[in-house]
Amino acid sequence: MPAQPQTGPIAGRLPAETLAANFADLHPPLSAHEARVAADRCYFCHDAPCVTACPTSIDIPLFIREIQAGRPETAAREIFEANILGGICARVCPTEVLCEGACVREAAEGKPVEIGLLQRHATDSLMARQGHPFTRAAPTGRRVAVVGAGPAGLACAHRLARYGHEVVIYEGAPKPGGLNEYGIAAYKAVDDFAAREAAWIMGIGGIEVRHGQWLGREVTLEALRAEYDAVFLGIGLSGVNDLVVENPALEGVHDAVTFISALRQTRDLTTLPIGREVVVIGGGMTAIDCAVQARALGAESVTLVYRRGRDRMGASRWEQDLAAQRGVRLLFEAAPVALEGEGRLTGVVFERMAEGPEGLRPTGERFTLPADQMFRAVGQRIGETSGVETAHGKVVTQGCGRTTMDKVWAGGDCAAGGDDLTVTAVAQGRDAAEDIHGSLTE
Known part of the structure; x- marks a missing residue:
């Protein structure tokens, strides 16, 4: 059966109701009962390795104890004292490698206390109230x-x-x-x-x-x-790093940061064009977010390619697994060397890479992935x-x-x-x- 022709990115690959489901809240909030059940799992460790793992040093056992006692807003104030952006951090932090990764229950059972969801429960509870939890001091004149x-x-x-x-x-x-x-x-x-x-x-x-x-x-x-x-x-x-490849100036080649920004600001996702066969270059969170969302918009195939091994990716293993569960294919130890197409992108040529004592080196083995859209997520400057x-x-x-x-x-x-x-x-x-x-x- 002949391959389908490359048509390039188009809008409206999926109906609005499907897009709404694909972009629903990744971690729906806990109810009050669910939060108290989750809080009951905390051992309230005296040395609290979860606190040490948190860059803002939130007193995690203390705020979880407040939730356990039915005082989520008091818990939130403890969080906000250390991290005034505790609401967004509860949603986007890689808790699996920070607080939850250090949780004693993770080590003992492979199932940590749901610290991120508990933090969201607390902060959302307080932010839903009128007013601000902190009082500004008298003006200093500075x-x-x-x-x-x-x-x-x-x-x-x-x-x-x-x-x-x-x-x-x-x-x-x-x-x-x-x-x-x-x-x-x-x-x-x-x-x-x-x-x-x-x-x-x-x-x-x-x-x-x-x-x-x-x-x-x-x-x-x-x-x-x-x-x-x-x-x-x-x-x-603010700057986006470029890829050094042959034939880079083709229609259908974009940077992932701009794509994610446009998606975040688009009210009607049916108006956002996406390719049929999408390739994403990179190994960090931006690459994962780009790849998962390209698939959610209706791309038939999305392949994320990283030049090093899986264990060297900047994105956590949890995020890698999320991408795979959402239908993203992950390829490792390959780097792009050329883009194919006449005016419009039709394929990306890769070379296999090997990492040894001398560092990363090309092996000479090449392969091509068909693509009508490519996103680069190779770092910013x-x-x-x-x-x-x-x-x-x-x-x-x-x-x-x-x-x-x-x-x-x-x-x-x-x-x-x-x-x-x-x-x-x-x-x-x-x-x-x-x-x-x-x-x-x-």
Whole structure:
């Protein structure tokens, strides 16, 4: 039987009701009864390895005990003291390799306490109430500029506002939230949660957001340093790495970050084009999110190809298994070398790779995957830094985010030492705020 002709990406491959089911909440929330049952499984360990595994050091046994006692809102306050973005982190954190991966029940039984779902139950309960759980201190008269309204910037701004400082956030995108708004899979944060959380965080007062303000274009670091008492950079990684392949300029070749952002902002998913045979290049969470969502949009086949072995992937094994369960084919130890097609992509040529003492090397064996759409998810790079020292594509920081430039701190994905996780960005933004506050009041 002859192969079907390549038609290229088209919209509406699946009906609206099927798309709604495909993009439903990945982890539906627990009921009050389910939460108390899940909380009963916690041993409340005195050494609490789950706390050590959490980048924001949430007192997990304490908040679970509050849920067990029927006080989820008290539990939420404990969470928010350590992590003001505890709501989104409960949805997107790789708990399987952080808190739940360290859980004693995971080691003993292979089934950890459902910490992520319990955290979501608590934070959702409090956020559903009117008002903000924290009170802003009296104004200090000090002003701080935060560049970037992503997780690091929001965490930093909130902590500074709590201390009474005036904060102005400079954000290039139309909405706050950073990757929480534009860069995660839609099924992980449904119902505009990222936008609602950002608004809730800024409900403490004392925070102004100015959109359409890109560092190095509408605003400069020199001007901010002159106008404000301190500056925090939470600019993320705005550039997308390219693939070095033959014949790269073909229709149907995209970067995964742009695809995920467009999907997140599209109200009617039937209008979003997707290919019939899709190939995704990469091994991190962006690659997984891209591949799973391409399949959910109606691609007949989606193949994710990573140049190293499975155990070297940045995405957790849980996320890899999720992709496989959703119909994504995973191929390892292969790298793209050429794209085929006349004007439009029809195939991707790969070369088998081998990893040994000398590192990764090509074997000379090649194969071709048919494709009418390809997404590259091979990492991002930092954008404009306006003179702040960088190394290996990240801002150089010391201690709690201090850069080599006076009055300037940095945190999140743009700063060295992070894990490119929302929870790590929150911790760095929070800790930088504490350091900034100390420098402004010493």
